[in-house]
Amino acid sequence: MCMQLNPKYKTIFKEALEISSLKPTKQREHIFSLILNKKDHPTADEIFTRSRETMPSISLATVYNCLETLVESGLIRQVNFERESTRYCPNLKPHAHFHCKKTGAICDVDLPVSIFNSLKKHLPKNFQPEQIDINFNGSIHKTKNH
Amino acid sequence: MCMQLNPKYKTIFKEALEISSLKPTKQREHIFSLILNKKDHPTADEIFTRSRETMPSISLATVYNCLETLVESGLIRQVNFERESTRYCPNLKPHAHFHCKKTGAICDVDLPVSIFNSLKKHLPKNFQPEQIDINFNGSIHKTKNH
DNA sequence: AAGTGTAATTAGAATAATTCTAAATTAATT
DNA sequence: AATTAATTTAGAATTATTCTAATTACACTT
Numbered sequence: 365m366c367m368q369l370n371p372k373y374k375t376i377f378k379e380a381l382e383i384s385s386l387k388p389t390k391q392r393e394h395i396f397s398l399i400l401n402k403k404d405h406p407t408a409d410e411i412f413t414r415s416r417e418t419m420p421s422i423s424l425a426t427v428y429n430c431l432e433t434l435v436e437s438g439l440i441r442q443v444n445f446e447r448e449s450t451r452y453c454p455n456l457k458p459h460a461h462f463h464c465k466k467t468g469a470i471c472d473v474d475l476p477v478s479i480f481n482s483l484k485k486h487l488p489k490n491f492q493p494e495q496i497d498i499n500f501n502g503s504i505h506k507t508k509n510h
Numbered sequence: 511m512c513m514q515l516n517p518k519y520k521t522i523f524k525e526a527l528e529i530s531s532l533k534p535t536k537q538r539e540h541i542f543s544l545i546l547n548k549k550d551h552p553t554a555d556e557i558f559t560r561s562r563e564t565m566p567s568i569s570l571a572t573v574y575n576c577l578e579t580l581v582e583s584g585l586i587r588q589v590n591f592e593r594e595s596t597r598y599c600p601n602l603k604p605h606a607h608f609h610c611k612k613t614g615a616i617c618d619v620d621l622p623v624s625i626f627n628s629l630k631k632h633l634p635k636n637f638q639p640e641q642i643d644i645n646f647n648g649s650i651h652k653t654k655n656h
Numbered sequence: 657a658a659g660t661g662t663a664a665t666t667a668g669a670a671t672a673a674t675t676c677t678a679a680a681t682t683a684a685t686t
Numbered sequence: 687a688a689t690t691a692a693t694t695t696a697g698a699a700t701t702a703t704t705c706t707a708a709t710t711a712c713a714c715t716t
Binding site: 385422426447 | 694702
């Protein structure tokens, strides 16, 4: 029983793949919907485990293949922290990531586009950026509620 | 024949290690000076190869160990692009990195501290960043000189 | 100078994430 | 239905890095 994308995302999904002449296969849709429906930052292996719950025949290689095509199509983003496993993120708004060294938690940090523009201004004219990754490393303190 | 650090860096080197009660060994100094003297962004393996030219007995594990202690001591920085080998950077000024997808070139991009401060302002109060990594991915175009 | 203890180095084995390979399956097109 | 190209699959291969256990180096006592 495969996960279903809602109609809006189904269209986005199909069109994004079509642009690169890639096929909207069951496996690709399944993985895309898994990532969309649980907005965390899973690794390929976590996605593999989740996938098998509802699509037991899927292979790890396929998970890697699908993730690659989804990234290529711009439907999801890769996030890397140091040399840890690559993680995948469905948030396509301009944002950064915060990585808590103690707990391993990863949080999206929304940023105004103006920051990205201002970063670009510091590049030499012949540097053409396609992607800007901003990663914070540190710790998240407990807030006191008393 | 080991590489020699100039007196200024020798002091910085010794003091930085001492703070963490680490010893200023031949190997650590050798690797530090190699990275300082050629300001690129070498991988552990490239550093290993360079090291052996003047210190043939050094092992790859030692290179990894030394790099780890140098990073811990704040003498060098790690740079990661996607899942490529970790690279090492002697530039301790606030800066970002630009990674050219075509040629693989990696360039430092100097940034004013104000940008880092402004980034920090977008974090929730209980998020305490220790390190901010900013990576541009894209391409470097040839400039026309005519 | 010899002995002791701790830290660092070393070679090689082990690990783990990812990529590759080649065969089988699926989907789209004639 | 036949053809073609793309995709999926299982398992092997790769590769950067870490681990392990033995050796060596060094600082500090006797």
